[in-house]
Amino acid sequence: MNRTVRACAALLAGFTLLTGVLYPGLVTVAAGLFFPWQAGGSLVRRDGAIVGSRLIGQTFAGQEWFHGRPSASPGGPYDAYPSGGGNQGPLHPAWRDSVQARVVAARNRECNNIAVPVDLVTASASGLDPHISPAGAYYQVPRVARARGLPESAVRGLVAGNVRPRTLGLLGEPRVNVLELNLALDTLAAAPGEAAAVTNGRTR
Amino acid sequence: MTFSALAQAGLLLLAVRLLAAPLGEYLARVFDDRARGATRLFGPLERLLLRLAGDAASKDSMSWQGYAAALLAFNAAGMLLLYALLRAQALLPLNPGHHHGLPPLLALNTAVSFVTNTNWQAYAAETTVSHLAQAAGLAVWNFLSAATGLAALAAIARGFAGRDTTGLGNFWRDLVRVTVHVLLPLSLVLALVLVSQGVVQSWSGEAPIAPLQPAAMGTALPLGPVASQVAIKQLGTNGGGFYNANSAHPFENPTPLSNFLECLAILLLPAACCFAFGALVRDRRQGRALFAVMLVIFLPLMLVALGGEQASIPALTQSGVDQAAGPWQGGGHLEGKEVRFGAGGTALWAAATTAASNGSVNGLHGSLTPAATLVTLGLMQTGEVVFGGVGSGVYGLLAFLVIAVFLAGLMIGRAPEYLGKKLEAREMKLAALAILLPAAAVLLGTAVACAVPAGAGAVLNPGARAFSEILYAFTSGANNNGSALAGLDAARGFYTVGLAIAMLVGRYWVIVPMLALAGSLACRKAAPPSSGSLSTHAPLFVLFLAATVLIVGALTFAPALALGPVVEMFRLGAS
Numbered sequence: 001m002n003r004t005v006r007a008c009a010a011l012l013a014g015f016t017l018l019t020g021v022l023y024p025g026l027v028t029v030a031a032g033l034f035f036p037w038q039a040g041g042s043l044v045r046r047d048g049a050i051v052g053s054r055l056i057g058q059t060f061a062g063q064e065w066f067h068g069r070p071s072a073s074p075g076g077p078y079d080a081y082p083s084g085g086g087n088q089g090p091l092h093p094a095w096r097d098s099v100q101a102r103v104v105a106a107r108n109r110e111c112n113n114i115a116v117p118v119d120l121v122t123a124s125a126s127g128l129d130p131h132i133s134p135a136g137a138y139y140q141v142p143r144v145a146r147a148r149g150l151p152e153s154a155v156r157g158l159v160a161g162n163v164r165p166r167t168l169g170l171l172g173e174p175r176v177n178v179l180e181l182n183l184a185l186d187t188l189a190a191a192p193g194e195a196a197a198v199t200n201g202r203t204r
Numbered sequence: 205m206t207f208s209a210l211a212q213a214g215l216l217l218l219a220v221r222l223l224a225a226p227l228g229e230y231l232a233r234v235f236d237d238r239a240r241g242a243t244r245l246f247g248p249l250e251r252l253l254l255r256l257a258g259d260a261a262s263k264d265s266m267s268w269q270g271y272a273a274a275l276l277a278f279n280a281a282g283m284l285l286l287y288a289l290l291r292a293q294a295l296l297p298l299n300p301g302h303h304h305g306l307p308p309l310l311a312l313n314t315a316v317s318f319v320t321n322t323n324w325q326a327y328a329a330e331t332t333v334s335h336l337a338q339a340a341g342l343a344v345w346n347f348l349s350a351a352t353g354l355a356a357l358a359a360i361a362r363g364f365a366g367r368d369t370t371g372l373g374n375f376w377r378d379l380v381r382v383t384v385h386v387l388l389p390l391s392l393v394l395a396l397v398l399v400s401q402g403v404v405q406s407w408s409g410e411a412p413i414a415p416l417q418p419a420a421m422g423t424a425l426p427l428g429p430v431a432s433q434v435a436i437k438q439l440g441t442n443g444g445g446f447y448n449a450n451s452a453h454p455f456e457n458p459t460p461l462s463n464f465l466e467c468l469a470i471l472l473l474p475a476a477c478c479f480a481f482g483a484l485v486r487d488r489r490q491g492r493a494l495f496a497v498m499l500v501i502f503l504p505l506m507l508v509a510l511g512g513e514q515a516s517i518p519a520l521t522q523s524g525v526d527q528a529a530g531p532w533q534g535g536g537h538l539e540g541k542e543v544r545f546g547a548g549g550t551a552l553w554a555a556a557t558t559a560a561s562n563g564s565v566n567g568l569h570g571s572l573t574p575a576a577t578l579v580t581l582g583l584m585q586t587g588e589v590v591f592g593g594v595g596s597g598v599y600g601l602l603a604f605l606v607i608a609v610f611l612a613g614l615m616i617g618r619a620p621e622y623l624g625k626k627l628e629a630r631e632m633k634l635a636a637l638a639i640l641l642p643a644a645a646v647l648l649g650t651a652v653a654c655a656v657p658a659g660a661g662a663v664l665n666p667g668a669r670a671f672s673e674i675l676y677a678f679t680s681g682a683n684n685n686g687s688a689l690a691g692l693d694a695a696r697g698f699y700t701v702g703l704a705i706a707m708l709v710g711r712y713w714v715i716v717p718m719l720a721l722a723g724s725l726a727c728r729k730a731a732p733p734s735s736g737s738l739s740t741h742a743p744l745f746v747l748f749l750a751a752t753v754l755i756v757g758a759l760t761f762a763p764a765l766a767l768g769p770v771v772e773m774f775r776l777g778a779s
Contacts, residue, residue, distance in 0.1 A: 004274060007260035007376050008281040014256045015383065018249070019347040020340035023388065024405075024432040027395045031405040031431065034396070039405040041427055041455065043413070052413045055402050055454035059421045069543070074328070074448075078421040082328035083449035085540050087570030087691035089577075089669040090517055091775055095539065103524045115526035122539040125452035125550075125567045131543040133533035135526070163532075170211045172460025173534030173546035182416060 044179065052179055056080065057130040060182060063109075063147035066132070066140050068178040069119055070102060073127025083126045110143050131175035134163045148189050158184055205510045206529045209548025213506060216464065216552065217499070220471045227472065228479025228491065234385045235358040235378060235484060246384045253380045261380070265371030268723025271359050272716050274375040275352060279319050279712075282345060286315040289341040290333070299334035300409025301426070306332065313700035318342050320711035321349035321593050323437065323444030323563055323686035324703060326694040330426040330447050335407060342444060343433040347391075350440030350473070351383045353595030356715050357477055358382075360599045361484035363722020364623055366730060372722060386473075387440060394469060395435035402458035403431040430455055438469035441593040443563030443686045451553075451566040452542055463545050463566060467553050470562045474591040477598040485623055489741035494601055496743075498559075500750045501590045505579045506555040512575025513537050513551035519779045540571030551576055558583040561593035563686025570664070570673070570689040574772035577672060578765060580687070581679055585646070585761045586753050587639060587714075588683040596684070596711075599718045601753070605740070606635035606721070608752040612738050612745065622740055624730035634721040642682045642710040643760045649678035649706050650764065658698035664691025668775070672768035681706035 031039035042054040052058055057068045059078045071077040072086035088095035102121040107113055117135040137159045145152040162181045165174050254261045266274065289296075290311040294304050306314065310326060317324040323346075329338070355378035362372050399405050410424040430446045434456055437444055447453040457463050475495060482491020514536040516527035529535035536547025545553070550567035557564055558580040569580060583590055589601040606620075606627055613620035620627040653659030653674045663670035673689040680687055681703040688694065694703070739745060 003258060003260040004277050007257040007274070008278050010256040010258060011253065011278070011376065011379070012281060012285055014253050015348060016340055016344050018253070019383070019388065019436075020344040023391070024339045024343065024429045027392065027399070027432040027435075028405050028407065028429060030396055031399040035399045038402045039399050039431075040408075041404050041406070041411045041425055042402050042458075043411060049414050050412070052415055053411070053425055053454075055458045056425055057454075058415045059417060061417060065417075075422070080330070080422055080425050082331045083447050083453045084328065084690075085449070085452075085568045085571065087540065087568050087664055087689065089571060089665045089691075089772070090537060090539065090573055091667065091669065091772060091779065092665050096519065096523075099520060099525065099539075100523050107524070113524075115521075115524050117533050118520075118525050118527045118535060118538045119533065119543050121525055122537075122541075124538075124542050125540045125565075125571075126447075126449035126454060126542060128449070128454055129542050129544075130454055133543055135530065135533035138532065166208055167460040167464075170208055170215060171464050172212075172544050172549055173208075174532065175543045179416070 044183070046183060051183070054177065054180065055130055056128045058179055060178065063143060066137060066144055066178055066181050066185065067120070069129050069132060070121065070123045071127040072123035078128060080128060083128055085123050085125050085127055110140065130177050130179060132178055134159065134174050134176055137162070137176040137181065144185070148185065150189060154188065155185070158188055205507070205514050206534065206548055209510055209514065209546070209552065212464070212548065213510065213552050216467060216471070219468055220475050223472060224475035224495070225479045227476035229483055231354070231382070231386060231476055231480035232483030234381050235373070235480070237381070246389070250380055250384045253384065254377065257376050257380070261374060261376035263374065263377075265373055266375060267371050268363070268719045268726070271372045271375050272719045275356065275715065276712065278375070278379070279352060282348060283315045283319045286318060286341050286345060287311050289337055290314055293334040293337045296334070296336050298336035298407065301331070301334065303332055303334050309697050309700040310695060313704045316704040316707050317686065318345040318442070318444060319349055320684055320707045321353055321440070321442060321561065321596070322681060322684040322707045322711070323442045324681055324688070324694070324707065325444055325686070326700055328448035329445060335428050338433060338446060339429045343436060346433065346436040346440050346442040346444070347383055347387050348379070349442065350387055350436070350594045351379050353593050354382045354386070354477070355379050355595070356719065357481065357595035357599050358484065360602065360718050360722040361481050363726040364602070365485040366625065366726045366728060372719065372726060387436065390439050391432070391435040394439060394465065395431045397465060398434060398462055399431045401462035402454070403434055403462065404455045405429055405431040434466070435469070437564060438466045438562070439473055441470070441474060441560050441562045443557065445564060451564050452568070457566055460544055460549070463549060463553070466564070467556055470556045470560050470564070471591055473594040474560045474597045477595055481598050487623065490623070493741040493746050494598060496746045497601065497750045497753070498590045500746065501586065501753060502555070502559050505583060506552065509551040509555045509576040509579040510548055512573040512579075513547040515573070517776065537573055540568030542567065554580050555583065557687060558685060560591040561588040561596065561683060561685045563680065565687050568690060569676070569687055570691045574769045574776050578769035578773065581672070581676060581765060581769060582757065584679045584683045584685050586757045587642060588685065589753060593684055596714065600638070600714060603635040603638040603714070603718060604753050604756065605749055606631055607639070607756070608745070608749045609738060609740065611752065612748060616738065618736060618738065621731070621737065624733060625725055625728045630724055631721050634717040638714045638717040639756065641713040645682035645706045645709040646678045647760070647764065649682065649702055650675045653678070653698070653702065656698070658696060659702070662693040662696050662699060668768050668771035672772070675764055675768050677703060678706055682710040684710050
């Protein structure tokens with residue numbers, strides 16, 4: 001009995017130190033050495049200010065931006081405290097109604113009557129999805145180009161440059177990062193001649 | 205189903221098969237204390253921990269009672285310590301979010317949940333738990349609950365092999381060895397790869413940001429020691445997220461590659477356990493047969509989930525929603541899913557995480573289509589033996605195997621035997637206990653919850669899905685999975701206590717009978733196989749065992765499933 005108590009106490013202390021202190025500490029040190037930018041949240045800077053994270057979506061309202069997906073985050077759209085979604089099933093009447101309302105709103109905003117890509121009218125799991133599908137981005141091009149006074153072809157080219165394909169052609173789905181696309185859009189609008197210089201790389 | 209989703213699933217299963225066999229061999233060497241190469245690297249750590257543990261961790265082999273007592277004592281002590289840590293987190297350092305201590309019932313539920321390898325979470329972690337409690341409490345038990353399951357498997361395999369008729373091994377040595385030589389190195393590697401993909405690893409509370417349209421959203425993002433915790437929660441079939449959205453959160457699972465690796469980590473160790481069992485009983489064909497049984501059940505159900513999530517919903521098409529897959533979108537049912545994973549990547553994960561008793565999610569199971577909901581419930585209701593938990597999946601499947609050998613024995617008119625050992629009435633009773641009690645906990649828990657307002661009032665969705673939310677909660681708890689149809693308000697007292705009981709039953713009422721079964725087999729003599737022996741590695745027996753698992757599951761749960769996802773399937777088809 002005493003032997004068991006001793007083993008319990010000693011190993012709980014030993015394992016807490018090993019797997020609860022040393023292990024995360026070692027990962028933190030190694031992460032800081034090799035991947036400091038990723039470990040700190042992949043933060044994106046513009047003119048010295050941190051405008052967000054490359055991995056976390058933001059709310060974009062207004063005609064001159066590409067919009068992200070609807071967010072059902074418990075604290076409010078794109079609020080990270082906490083992350084989450086609506087948890088409504090596909091037969092929930094309120095969910096059906098909200099999808100219908102989003103379709104109507106999207107068609108009014110874009111001034112068209114075509115089918116809306118599904119990602120633009122459904123909420124993500126995290127409430128923080130940074131991406132939309134390329135279809136969802138192309139769908140918004142005419143309206144954004146109009147609002148920004150840019151040629152549609154330039155904006156379409158900007159989207160094309162920001163499309164990330166499936167990894168190895170197999171993993172995940174093609175997507176566009178909305179924050180990066182909008183940052184590139186700002187750059188393009190400020191200096192249309194430099195459109196070619198806009199890449200989908202990191203904006204540090 | 206799209207080609208890329210199928211190819212992604214195929215690649216995943218191929219990787220699991222290729223990696224699980226050598227990892228299983230390595231696991232067996234660790235348990236047999238034959239891990240020479242690894243010992244040089246981690247040997248000092250192992251010796252240090254064993255010296256700390258004292259006399260109990262000597263080379264003496266334990267009887268099944270002694271093994272079970274040590275395992276239960278260690279788990280009980282862990283629950284107490286974890287409970288205390290969660291209650292007291294406000295008084296301790298590394299609490300940048302200034303979270304209060306968890307209320308008593310929630311702390312109880314969480315302590316039981318993490319020690320039983322369930323990782324059911326009735327709280328949103330980023331607004332509830334301090335960095336210290338996550339790293340030095342919850343993550344520690346991600347390691348130790350996995351190590352407990354693996355140790356139990358090693359002991360049970362020794363009983364089946366019966367080479368050591370004096371006992372089943374030493375719990376403390378098994379616990380230390382598997383943590384130091386298997387879980388820790390794997391987690392270190394995976395954690396660093398995940399950081400490279402963008403999983404955060406920081407002790408800051410949050411990163412302040414100035415969004416492009418600041419009025420519309422919050423101005424800070426929660427950080428933490430995420431990668432180190434996510435690695436072990438995926439590898440150890442734990443599944444408890446650092447964030448509320450679990451592996452759907454971009455800081456926890458940022459890219460398709462991180463998603464693939466995390467999904468691989470869900471299945472890797474449970475699959476390796478099959479091969480480890482084969483190596484431990486010195487008959488590798490038996491291990492391969494167990495893996496085949498799991499695959500035979502998993503594959504068709506996974507395809508049903510993929511098909512269900514990728515299909516367009518007719519009513520949505522009429523509303524003007526484009527769900528068709530094409531070059532510029534993955535399409536499918538994207539409510540509660542992330543664009544980077546798509547419908548296929550989320551359906552694949554949903555099948556994997558419920559087949560294995562992991563329970564982490566990369567999308568909201570509460571928003572899955574009825575077909576995929578049926579698959580997730582069904583896979584858990586096999587008793588988590590299709591991959592299942594690390595260790596627990598294989599010893600759970602062995603309970604079904606004992607039943608299947610008995611049934612086959614009746615058909616061919618021979619006394620049931622496995623690995624040359626006769627299986628007698630005592631073994632049959634113990635196997636039946638291990639199968640029936642968790643199933644009873646699911647059904648009784650669900651029935652009580654539906655009957656009392658405290659249970660029935662906690663649902664979010666109307667209609668059949670309300671019932672599914674309750675059924676899913678008790679299925680997940682009593683099978684130590686931990687995923688949820690999260691519309692259910694699980695923080696209510698009824699569920700914190702009810703599910704804690706279900707989790708305890710699901711964990712220890714399988715471990716203890718299976719240890720007892722192994723204990724009685726350990727001292728039984730093995731007869732050499734004859735021409736009339738049942739060949740338990742042949743394809744025919746693989747199918748027979750798979751059928752046994754499915755029939756027992758169907759007999760137990762078909763009526764309950766008919767009231768939930770099956771009703772919904774008809775309604776969705778008609779809508």
